[in-house]
Amino acid sequence: MHYTWTLRLSVALAFAVTSLVHGAEYRAASGAVVITPEGPLWAGGYASRTKPVSEKVHDLHAKGLLLEDGQDRRFLLISLEVITLPAPFVDSVTKRISEAHGLTREQITLICTHTHCGPPLHAIEDRIIYPIDDTQVAALKRYSEVLEGKILSLTAELMGDLQPAHLAFGNGTAGFGVNRRNNKESEVGKPGFVAQGPVDHDVPVLRVTDPDGKLTAVAFGYACHATTVELYQWSGDYPGFAQAALEASHPDATAIFVTGCGGDINPLPRRELRLAQEYGKSLADAVDDVLQTPMRPLTGPIRSQLERISLDFDTLPTRETLQADLKGDDVYHARRAKILLEQLDKGIPIAPNYPVPIQTLQIGDSLNAIFLGGEAVVDYSLRFKKELGKESTWVATYANDLCAYIPSERVRAEGGYEGGKAMVYQGRPAPWAPGLEEKIVNEVHRQLSSTVTTE
Ligand SMILES: [Zn+2]
Numbered sequence: 001m002h003y004t005w006t007l008r009l010s011v012a013l014a015f016a017v018t019s020l021v022h023g024a025e026y027r028a029a030s031g032a033v034v035i036t037p038e039g040p041l042w043a044g045g046y047a048s049r050t051k052p053v054s055e056k057v058h059d060l061h062a063k064g065l066l067l068e069d070g071q072d073r074r075f076l077l078i079s080l081e082v083i084t085l086p087a088p089f090v091d092s093v094t095k096r097i098s099e100a101h102g103l104t105r106e107q108i109t110l111i112c113t114h115t116h117c118g119p120p121l122h123a124i125e126d127r128i129i130y131p132i133d134d135t136q137v138a139a140l141k142r143y144s145e146v147l148e149g150k151i152l153s154l155t156a157e158l159m160g161d162l163q164p165a166h167l168a169f170g171n172g173t174a175g176f177g178v179n180r181r182n183n184k185e186s187e188v189g190k191p192g193f194v195a196q197g198p199v200d201h202d203v204p205v206l207r208v209t210d211p212d213g214k215l216t217a218v219a220f221g222y223a224c225h226a227t228t229v230e231l232y233q234w235s236g237d238y239p240g241f242a243q244a245a246l247e248a249s250h251p252d253a254t255a256i257f258v259t260g261c262g263g264d265i266n267p268l269p270r271r272e273l274r275l276a277q278e279y280g281k282s283l284a285d286a287v288d289d290v291l292q293t294p295m296r297p298l299t300g301p302i303r304s305q306l307e308r309i310s311l312d313f314d315t316l317p318t319r320e321t322l323q324a325d326l327k328g329d330d331v332y333h334a335r336r337a338k339i340l341l342e343q344l345d346k347g348i349p350i351a352p353n354y355p356v357p358i359q360t361l362q363i364g365d366s367l368n369a370i371f372l373g374g375e376a377v378v379d380y381s382l383r384f385k386k387e388l389g390k391e392s393t394w395v396a397t398y399a400n401d402l403c404a405y406i407p408s409e410r411v412r413a414e415g416g417y418e419g420g421k422a423m424v425y426q427g428r429p430a431p432w433a434p435g436l437e438e439k440i441v442n443e444v445h446r447q448l449s450s451t452v453t454t455e
Contacts, residue, residue, distance in 0.1 A: 024164035025299055027068040028208045030217035030254035031161070032061045033154045035081065036234050037119055037143055042136050044083030045116030046230050047129050047332070047425070052136065053117075056234035057273065058244065060118055062151055063256040065208070065217055066158040067167070067363075069302040075361055076108045076158070077219065078151055079256050081236045085112040086123035087401040093148050100152065101159050106306045109359055109371050110151075111399045113257050115226040117235035119143055125427030128335045164211050168295035169367050171390065172203035172286035176238075176279045177224035178268040179378070181416060188268040199223070199265060200381045203283065204258075204394040205290040206367075215253045218246060220287045221396055223260030223381050228267045228276035238267055241280020246287055255287075259398040261372070261381035263405050264418045296391065300364015305447040306400070308355035308373075309440065312433040314420075316350050332424050340429060350429045357400040358440060360447040367392055368448055371399035372406060372440065377418055379408035380437075384444065404428050409437040 036059045040052035060081035068074045076097070094108045112118075120126055122141040130136075178188055182197025200223040208217035226237035236243065239257035246255035267279050317325070317340065325337035340350060357373040368388055372380060376397035385393045397406070404426045405418045412419050412432055420431030 024166055024211050025070060026165045026167055027162040028165035029066045029158040029161040030064060031154055031157055032063045032254055033150045034059045035062050035147055035150055036060045041119050041139055041143055042130055042132050043117055044120035053232050053234060058240060060234055060236055062154055063254060064154045064158050065219055065256055067302055068162055071301060073302045074103055074107050075302050075304050076103055078110045079258060080112045081115050081240060082112050082118045082121060083114055083116060084120045085110060085402040086121055089121045089144055090400055093151050096152055097155050106304045109399050111259055112402060113226055113236060113239045113259055114398050115237045117229060117231050117237060128332055128427050129425045166209050167298040168207045169298055170205050170290040170295040172205060172290040173201050174203050174222060174283045174286040175201055176267050177201060177262060177265040179264055180266040181264050185268055198378050198382060200378050203286040205287050207291060207295055215250050217254045218287060219256040219258050221258040221260040222283055223378050224262040224265045224267050228270045228279060229273055238276050238279035241277050242283040245281055245284035258396045261376045261378050261395055261397050263375040263377040265378055298363045298366045303362045306357060306359040307443060308357050309443050310353045311356050311436045312353045313430040314433045316352060316429050319344060336424050354403060356403060358443045359400060369394040370444055372397040373399060373401045374403050374406035376406040377408055377411050379410060
C-alpha cells in the first residue's frame with residue numbers, strides 16, 4: 001500500500017512539473033477521413049435488404065482523436081461510421097498502429113457508430129444475416145482492407161500533428177432515445193403516450209481546446225441505436241447529422257461521436273430521413289449547450305487498460321440440434337447451423353465462451369471512460385454512473401469488437417431480442433449464460449481501482 005501511494009505521488013508530481021513547464025497540460029490531435037464505399041456494397045443492419053447500395057445521403061467518415069499527457073502517455077480514439085466491428089479487423093488495425101507508432105493495444109480504442117445505413121466489415125456473420133454471395137463477400141473484404149489503410153493514414157497524420165491542448169468534460173441532455181423493449185413503435189408520439197422502461201438521455205461531452213481557447217475537437221456520446229432510417233443510401237443516421245451540424249457551427253473542430261449503451265434503445269418515432277436530421281440537430285444543440293456553459297477541466301495523467309473477459313454461453317447446440325436447424329424453416333438458424341456444422345466437421349469444437357473486450361481510460365481523477373465490447377444495453381450506463389458518479393463517468397460500447405448484444409442480468413433473464421434471440425444473427429452459438437453482468441462490472445472496477453501508473 002505504501003509503495004502504491006509513493007508511486008502515485010511521484011507520478012502526480014512529475015506530471016505537475018511537466019504541466020508547469022509546458023503551460024497546457026496535454027497535447028491533442030484530431031482529424032477525419034471519408035470512408036464512403038466507392039462501388040456498390042451491401043449495407044448493414046436490416047436483414048430485409050435485397051440489393052447493394054451505391055448512393056449516399058452524405059459521406060461516411062472515420063474520425064480520430066489522439067491525446068497525450070505530460071509524460072508521453074497517449075490514447076487514440078477512432079470512431080467509424082460503419083455498422084459492425086469484427087475482432088479480426090480490430091486486431092489487424094491495432095497491431096499495425098502499434099507497430100508503426102509504438103502505441104500499446106491498451107492505448108487504442110476503435111468504436112463504431114453502428115449506423116444501419118453503413119457497410120458491415122468482412123466477418124463470418126455477414127453470411128448469416130445477409131443473403132449475400134461470394135462476390136459481395138469479396139467486395140466487403142476489399143472495403144475492409146481499404147478502410148484499414150485509411151485508418152492507418154489518419155493515425156499517422158494525428159501522430160505528426162499533436163498540439164498543446166486543454167481538456168474539459170460535461171454532460172448535456174437529448175430526449176429522442178426510447179426503450180424499444182418496453183414501448184410499441186406505433187404508439188410512440190401519439191397523444192397521451194408516456195414512454196416506459198429505462199433510458200439514458202445524458203450527452204457526455206469531451207471538449208478539446210487550444211491554449212487560446214479555440215475548440216479543436218469535441219467528442220460526444222448518446223445511448224441510442226443509429227436506426228432512424230432504412231435507406232438504400234449511405235448515411236451516418238442521427239450521429240452523422242450531429243457530427244455534420246457541429247462541424248458546420250465549429251469549422252475548426254473535429255466532431256466525434258462515441259456510441260453509448262443504446263443496445264435496447266431506438267430513436268423513436270423513426271423511418272423518415274427528416275427525423276434523423278432532427279435528432280442529429282437536437283444532439284448537436286445539446287453538445288453546444290454544454291460547450292457554452294462552464295465545463296469541468298480535466299487534469300492528471302492519462303491511463304488506459306484493456307482486458308478480454310471470458311463470458312460463458314448458455315447450453316450449446318449439439319450436432320443433432322444443428323442438423324434439425326439446418327432442415328428447419330428459419331433461414332437464419334439454418335445459415336448458422338451450416339457454419340457451425342462445417343466447423344464441427346473440421347474437428348473444431350464450438351467454444352463454450354467468448355472473450356469480450358473491456359477497456360477503460362482514466363484522465364487523472366477527473367474522468368473515467370468505459371468502453372465495452374458488443375452492444376451493451378442501457379442498464380450498464382445507468383449502473384456505472386450510479387456507482388462511479390455521473391459527473392466523472394462516460395460509458396460507451398460498440399468498442400473493440402461488436403461481437404453480440406450484451407444484456408444486463410435483467411434483460412438476459414427477460415429474454416427477447418437483446419436478451420438472447422439476436423445471438424443467432426450475430427453468429428454466436430447460444431445466448432449468454434447467467435452471471436455476465438457481474439463479470440463485466442467487476443472487471444471495470446478492477447481496472448479503475450488498479451494502480452498501474454508507471455511506464
Ligand atoms: Zn444493434
